[in-house]
Amino acid sequence: MSAEVERIILAGFGGQGILFLGKILAEAGMRNGKHVSWIPSYGPEMRGGTANCTVIISEHPIASPLVTVPDTVIAMNRPSVAKFNVRIKAGGMLMYNSSLIERQEFRDDIRLVEIPASEIADELGNARVANLVMAGAYAKFSKLIDYEGMVKALPQLIPASKKELAEINLAAFERGYQYVKEKKYMFGRYVYSVFKGI
Amino acid sequence: MADKVLMKGNEVIGEAAVLAGCRYYFGYPITPQSEIPAYLSRRLPEVEGVFLQAESEVAAINMVYGAASAGARVMTSSSSPGVSLKQEGLSYIAGAELPCVVVNVVRGGPGLGNISPAQSDYWQATRGGGHGDYRTLVLAPNSVQEIADMTIAAFELADRFRNPVLLLVDGILGQMMEPVQLPAPLSYDLNQKPWALGNPNRKGGRNLCSTIFLDVEQLEEHNWHLYQKYQVVTDEFAKGAYQHLAVETHAVDDAEIILVGYGIISRILKTVVEKARKRGIKAGLVRPKTLWPFPSQVLADLAARTKQFLVVEMSCGQMVEDVKLAVNGRKPVFFFGRTGGTVPSDFEILNEVDKLVRPD
Amino acid sequence: MTMEQVFARPKCMTKTPFHYCPGCDHGVVHRLIGESLDELELGDKTIGVAPVGCSVFAFDYFTFDFNQAAHGRAPAVATGIKRVRPDHIVFTYQGDGDLAAIGTAEIIHAANRGEKITVIFINNAIYGMTGGQMAPTTLVGMKTATSPYGRDAQLCGNPIKMAEMLATLEAPVYVTRVSVNTPANLMKAKKALKNAFRLQKEGKGFTFVEVVCICPTNWGKTPNDAHKWLAEKMLPVFPLGTYKDVLGVDKG
Ligand SMILES: Cc1ncc(C[n+]2csc(CCOP(=O)(O)OP(=O)(O)O)c2C)c(N)n1
Ligand code: SF4
Ligand SMILES: [Mg+2]
Numbered sequence: 053m054s055a056e057v058e059r060i061i062l063a064g065f066g067g068q069g070i071l072f073l074g075k076i077l078a079e080a081g082m083r084n085g086k087h088v089s090w091i092p093s094y095g096p097e098m099r100g101g102t103a104n105c106t107v108i109i110s111e112h113p114i115a116s117p118l119v120t121v122p123d124t125v126i127a128m129n130r131p132s133v134a135k136f137n138v139r140i141k142a143g144g145m146l147m148y149n150s151s152l153i154e155r156q157e158f159r160d161d162i163r164l165v166e167i168p169a170s171e172i173a174d175e176l177g178n179a180r181v182a183n184l185v186m187a188g189a190y191a192k193f194s195k196l197i198d199y200e201g202m203v204k205a206l207p208q209l210i211p212a213s214k215k216e217l218a219e220i221n222l223a224a225f226e227r228g229y230q231y232v233k234e235k236k237y238m239f240g241r242y243v244y245s246v247f248k249g250i
Numbered sequence: 251m252a253d254k255v256l257m258k259g260n261e262v263i264g265e266a267a268v269l270a271g272c273r274y275y276f277g278y279p280i281t282p283q284s285e286i287p288a289y290l291s292r293r294l295p296e297v298e299g300v301f302l303q304a305e306s307e308v309a310a311i312n313m314v315y316g317a318a319s320a321g322a323r324v325m326t327s328s329s330s331p332g333v334s335l336k337q338e339g340l341s342y343i344a345g346a347e348l349p350c351v352v353v354n355v356v357r358g359g360p361g362l363g364n365i366s367p368a369q370s371d372y373w374q375a376t377r378g379g380g381h382g383d384y385r386t387l388v389l390a391p392n393s394v395q396e397i398a399d400m401t402i403a404a405f406e407l408a409d410r411f412r413n414p415v416l417l418l419v420d421g422i423l424g425q426m427m428e429p430v431q432l433p434a435p436l437s438y439d440l441n442q443k444p445w446a447l448g449n450p451n452r453k454g455g456r457n458l459c460s461t462i463f464l465d466v467e468q469l470e471e472h473n474w475h476l477y478q479k480y481q482v483v484t485d486e487f488a489k490g491a492y493q494h495l496a497v498e499t500h501a502v503d504d505a506e507i508i509l510v511g512y513g514i515i516s517r518i519l520k521t522v523v524e525k526a527r528k529r530g531i532k533a534g535l536v537r538p539k540t541l542w543p544f545p546s547q548v549l550a551d552l553a554a555r556t557k558q559f560l561v562v563e564m565s566c567g568q569m570v571e572d573v574k575l576a577v578n579g580r581k582p583v584f585f586f587g588r589t590g591g592t593v594p595s596d597f598e599i600l601n602e603v604d605k606l607v608r609p610d
Numbered sequence: 611m612t613m614e615q616v617f618a619r620p621k622c623m624t625k626t627p628f629h630y631c632p633g634c635d636h637g638v639v640h641r642l643i644g645e646s647l648d649e650l651e652l653g654d655k656t657i658g659v660a661p662v663g664c665s666v667f668a669f670d671y672f673t674f675d676f677n678q679a680a681h682g683r684a685p686a687v688a689t690g691i692k693r694v695r696p697d698h699i700v701f702t703y704q705g706d707g708d709l710a711a712i713g714t715a716e717i718i719h720a721a722n723r724g725e726k727i728t729v730i731f732i733n734n735a736i737y738g739m740t741g742g743q744m745a746p747t748t749l750v751g752m753k754t755a756t757s758p759y760g761r762d763a764q765l766c767g768n769p770i771k772m773a774e775m776l777a778t779l780e781a782p783v784y785v786t787r788v789s790v791n792t793p794a795n796l797m798k799a800k801k802a803l804k805n806a807f808r809l810q811k812e813g814k815g816f817t818f819v820e821v822v823c824i825c826p827t828n829w830g831k832t833p834n835d836a837h838k839w840l841a842e843k844m845l846p847v848f849p850l851g852t853y854k855d856v857l858g859v860d861k862g
Binding site: 288303306361 | 662666678680681682707711712713714737740741743744746755756757758759765766
Binding site: 075078079082087088089090091092094114115116117118120 | 254256282365421422425426427428429514517518520521524593595596597
């Protein structure tokens, strides 16, 4: 992952908290002193029940906030993989919710990271925090997000109407991070080689 | 200074208006600007302001006309089809020389079109739009921070020149979140405009707000008076107090091709310039920050130095006419546009640049 | 053995699946319009006008000609069409934001001129399409995207009762308010639509059918809860019934 800029497209079903996940990453970058931007898909695109957003975290001021070729795609459901897989930069990363997306022959020029986000969220007792699991997982790879700082900041970012969910959101964020750490996914070689074999 | 906060462009328009001393908002729902009224319907009551959802854009702009004539800092916002309906009121407001801020979060047209981002209201915005010989100032921010700064500038300009000021944004800027440093609130006194209706601090006599001049000589005189005011506005943007709001240039000194674009397009063009330079193409960027008055002189000066211009817009080509007027035939001016709510990618623009620079 | 088909798509309706949210009443009312026009054998002699609102794509669901009008202007557009094609049934299909806010002038004057058109007014107390803002028919105290503290009658007035208002005019021949929240009401709604179309066919004058509907999505309720809420909260403010019936068609 480039140390200077991270361009991420995040996608999933409406209701999976995709826009909030993007916002968390943007907040994390901002709080770490980086330049950030966040653009949602809006309008008729949303009616089909899918949502996506684009996040950039950068050491330098962001010229175009639009991303044609992302460094990373975070996919929470199958249609998102189908839609955005082809756009990932060669050598980029596809991080996907393996609870809802089965293994398949992806491109072999990208790094694959599977996170059973929905299962982890279920274990924690609320399927809806799968997005925070992904945020934590991404934080482990990111060079521009300060994980410890985010752990501190996260409770403030939960909207007042959902305060009772602050704790479980934080737990999900930590579990996502730990999952990547334990799997020693660093740079995704682990899954990458598994996939080479199928 | 306050910390930066991550906010949506549309919400920042609402907050910046409040910080500028705006306490009156009249509007009618339309996508993709709905966050502005939603935000102000929560926020204005907190500062004892008035949020009122009008029965139509025609009504909303006329409520603005009334509130402005009574001395308030007042705003309305809409998107393209709704701004078409506001043109009648804008003509009256400009004719009566009242200050107000009008936001257009532009979407694809004509007709209902769609709600995707577009720049196809450039002509409507910069040519007056309604009937009669008048102008509106048009500011075109390209980031959430600039949305905050320009919203506040818009209120100051409106008061300074007693004229409507348009903030021209598009769906992306309205929906996008970026860190923003909100400025300190300005104080505004409802009775600081001596001409305002109902103002107890007037000098004497009564105050009248009107646009009717049955006598042709009087109306001609009024029109020339407005014209002279617009000349002052133009001068102040070209070489006076508002130069900083007029235009941004980037990498133009040695540029052989100059890209011209405003709003969100200018951000994409900046990326194109970076990529082009990596390929050894000397590209530069001119970004009009204010669309009226248009920064013609800057383009005219650059025409003497560069080889060609490429104007990029999310329309079939509207601002390109102003660029051509400024360049006045000295160098070729080319155009690349996407329309109907499509945003061009840096790749396709770079491709155009390539074709122009290396014609074979 | 022969089987009688008792439920089929009306002839004047297309196969296109509705784009409305699950449980939304728009589709139900569309179907009642289709059935009524079929039964009156008017399906090929009708022109619809739908302005913006969730039903802006109504033209997709009917086989006859359609005009997609600007926000609020449908009664004026329908006036133009009917004056050119007096032999056609011309109806508008408008939401509450459309008819009772931005298009108030157009509806009142079309009704007052006695335009020989039928106006179908979908009152769901909210702006559906734009994401749940306050409508002129929003109930007092009801929270919406632009009345986050609940509708305040002091600031925003009370819900407008369009049927009652239009009934005060001389020209309209039939002004009624129905709902589709129960099977019985649904049958009444269909009867009202048929009355209106029949009166138009006979050249009698302006007809108006208000349908009190749900918007589960923007009310934040399931369709079931929404129908309960409609019966408990909306119908007391918008009582069902016929407000003007010059020719006594309701009585048969
Ligand atoms: C001039 C103009 N202003 C605003 C809009 C945005 N707009 C589209 S539909 C709508 C109102 C929808 O509400 P309603 O008429 O009640 O219909 P519903 O969706 O609830 O069926 C609005 C404000 C527009 N299209 N044109
Ligand atoms: S938003 Fe409301 S009115 Fe529109 S289709 Fe959905 S339920 Fe129906
Ligand atoms: Mg409605």
